[in-house]
Amino acid sequence: MRILHLLPNFNSPVKETSMNATAVDVRFDRAHLFLELTDGRAVDFPLEWFPILQAASDVERARFAVSLDREQLYWPELDEDINVNALMACRQDVFRHWVDGFPEARTACGLA
Numbered sequence: 001m002r003i004l005h006l007l008p009n010f011n012s013p014v015k016e017t018s019m020n021a022t023a024v025d026v027r028f029d030r031a032h033l034f035l036e037l038t039d040g041r042a043v044d045f046p047l048e049w050f051p052i053l054q055a056a057s058d059v060e061r062a063r064f065a066v067s068l069d070r071e072q073l074y075w076p077e078l079d080e081d082i083n084v085n086a087l088m089a090c091r092q093d094v095f096r097h098w099v100d101g102f103p104e105a106r107t108a109c110g111l112a
Helices: 051-055 058-062 084-100 103-108
Strands: 002-004 023-028 032-037 041-046 072-075 080-083
Touching: 023 058, 023 072, 080 084
Parallel strands: 002 041
Antiparallel strands: 023 032, 032 041, 072 080
């Protein structure tokens, strides 16, 4: 499974981050939430974006549900939910904002 990071690898095209995929699974390390998608990608997000999940135990994080349409993640014990499309759109907005600050990144990512 390929992991796409929040900040780009300059050799990876931006076009890879389409929002057509939906959620399959979620996993965590100490600093990231990894969203596994139906198209085979795993996209990481800083865990600090999700204070409730960051403060939760490993057991609490493991108890989640994926909606039938695979567009929502829900942790019932924590009363926390995440919309997959909104999360992916936010990721793209953060990426664009980051790239705007670095003209060489715009060129390297094919956005210039």
